[in-house]
Amino acid sequence: MLSIFKITNGKKVAVFAALAILSGLIFELVAYLGFITTQEGFHLYWNLKCISPNLQMGLLNSDIQQYHGNGNAIPVNLFNVLIYITGLVGLVIFYVSKFKEIRLIRFFFSIVFLSNGITLFFMVINAIRWISNPAFNLFLWVLNFVMVIFWCLISFIVLRHYMQERELEMDSEVEDLFGNKGIYESPSKLQRLFHSLVDTCIAVGVCSALVASFYLGVISNDYFATPTSLERSLVILLSMFVLYALFEWLFGATPGKMLTESRTIKTNGGKLTLGCVLGRSFARFIPFESFSFLTYGDGWHDLLSKTTVVKEKRTGIAGRWYWLLPLGYLLLVIGIYVGGEMLEKYRFKQENEKNYSRHYNQLQRQLDKITPNTVIILNSIEGDYSSGHISLIVDKVISDAVEVSIIPNEGVSNLSEMAQRYTQMKPLVGGVRILISDLKKGITPSMSDYISNKIVGFRLPNDNHRYAISDFALLDRPFLSARGKVLYDSQIITFYLETKGSAADLIAAKNIEGDINWAGTLPLQIKSADLNSSYENEITMIANNCRKDENIKSILTLKDSQGCIYQFMLTVQDKECSIEKIN
Structure with missing residues (x-):
């Protein structure tokens, strides 16, 4: 059974990559298009979403809150979509090049590994803290935990496989200080700058928000606390240290280096040790260390740790073709924006037509x-x-x-x-x-x-x-109507009603179906209907202890100034509210 995790050829890498990319894109697309219209579908979506890689983009967060017919919101992160698209482009190039061009595939799996590794850590912390809470669902936690481990393991194996498989590029035209030819080829200064920019974005964007969440939620025990400038700076520095140390120790390359097919080795050609990687990562935080690359040779963190960055032997396409990617991303973002605006207008029109049809009936x-x-x-x-x-x-x-x-x-x-x-x-x-x-x-x-x-x-x-x-x-008696929608928030439901009659007092609310507790004190004074503003006619009623998937029936009793009693049946079915006069 464990043979499934043995990466022996590019075809198996392509299968795992396709599973990760397509499952992730499908779940993002389902949320974006608003196919989920029931509470059961909402729960099913979140329970099945663990099949796809759990990308955590941290501070790189551009959530679009997609509100569906059940009153729930499913966030769609555009940066998640861009990562999946990057993986999809890499998968196509990987397949067309007969499994030789691996830059984007490795970068995609590096994000999967980092995101799921951090998620795994937080899942363990949260389980320790909340396992005694009655609301903690152990079955769903185990299911998610298994899938997170699965994607961690798959991405780790893929990255290690290509680290061991790829040979290093030799430059026969360059001599070392002793006149020896054939030393390893080094990336250019521009490529080293590119490494730094990509890795910094990932460290700041992906890691730092999650590290900050751990600090606020676990150490300070206050998720809503605002970190100080010092705390925020320390979190970012710690995130960068973790990213550099973890990836260079396990894979010899950070995500930025994987994009340019570069790798860190010891200057004597030996493998990196943990002590060597830690020293290299610490040296990055020496003041003005970033400017050391302006001089001839390696930077200070290379020299002090006796390491160097070298090129891997290229087996795929020329790197200049990747300059088309920024143009592709720009067109993609424009397409997502324009498509999103059109979709939002369509949904707005559909909702207005639904409301108008209700009003017409x-x-x-x-x-x-x-x-x-x-x-x-x-x-x-x-x-x-x-x-x-x-x-x-x-x-x-x-x-x-x-x-x-x-x-x-x-x-x-x-x-x-x-x-x-x-x-x-x-x-x-x-x-x-x-x-x-x-x-x-x-x-x-x-x-x-x-x-x-x-x-x-x-x-x-x-x-x-x-x-x-x-x-x-x-004119002569109270009358209530429903605006059609109810709003759920945790175990609280808010009903929006309207008065279209004379003044009265709501003196009783009796449940016929559904286990809810009405909030507020009775009697509730209902004013005479306003003829100029529908907002003045709104009546907001709140109930507690409700489930989003249950139907509700309740009898509302009104009493006017003459002592006459009027009763209305309030019904909530499939998240739609209606009200009918009984007598």
Whole structure:
């Protein structure tokens, strides 16, 4: 069984690389495109994501929070995507070159090794700290732990295999101090600078945030503490030391050196020892050591540790072709940005259409069950608003028609004021007969028609304007409606309701289905509906001890100023909230 871990040829490396790259890209793509729409899918996503390499980009964090229909957010890290794309390009070149060009493949596996190695360390620390916590899931921890070890081991074996396989490049034209020819070829000053830049970015970006997290969460026991400038500097220096020492001891090369096919050896040609690597890593922090490369020969950390950096024998393509990569990355980033903007606009449009469809269905139901004292709020759709917004108050329902009073909204802010004006003006403006079929022309099922002002609308007697129905309200009794969405946060659920009726007190909330505890004290005062601002009509209710995957039914009981009781059934199913009047 252990033979699976024996790397004997490039084909097996390609298989492991393909598994790592494609699984990682698939999970990032699934999150980015928003395919997950249920709570069960959200849990399944995170449980299966351990199959892919656990990349930790630390400070190089550009998460796009993808909010899905279940109210959860799955972060998509663009730097993770770029690392996977780098690995994919390297895999294609690796295969086309008949498994000879290995620079990008080695770089990809170096990031996998570093990320999973750090993750492994933190998993052990967290298990020690949280294993006694009832919320700690041992099965999922073991599953993730096994997969992290798997990717650590695979990447380690691949990197060691190519370290032992590659020969060093000899330069027969260069003589040493004693006149001997055929010494190892050294990378150029520009390549050494490239090594330093890449390794510093990885150390600062990948390691330092995780080291800082360990310091804040384990040592200081406060994840929200802000590190001081000194602490932040020490964390970065420690991260750089760990990166240099670990990679040069295990593989003889840091990720930056792997990109240029370079390696560190002892000046006598021998293998690096741990003491030699530690001395070399410590020497890097000597003040002004970075400028030592401006002089002839190696830098101080090379001279003091009696080491040197040499070139490996090239077996793949010429390095100049890799200058195309920055252009490719630029086009990729532009494509991701443009595609993301288009996708966001599409999702926004879909969500608006869904909300409009919900609002349309609600208007249709209310029109079908219209009763006296219903307020029909109208908007002019002629483009000329000189007549102002008006409302129709139903006096009487007559089979296929209604008799209404036409009341101007000007100077009226809520239903209480509307009721007073209705009492005063009814003798003068009442008795206007309108067919139900004409009222239905004021509602359009198409959001695009609504936006482009293609609503058919209806006309009122002695009024040349066409009107659309904006909303309904009840003049003489309380009425509640749901905004459709609920918000989950841990074990807390927030309901967003609206009042579309007269003032009342919410005096009771009784659970019929679902184990939740309503927060807040009752009675809760509900004001008369505002006719000018829907935000003034919002009612926020919070419940505790809820599970995101359970359906909820609860009876809300309201009592108005006359002592009359009204009950509504509040229902949450598939994360959508609705409310219906019971009596």
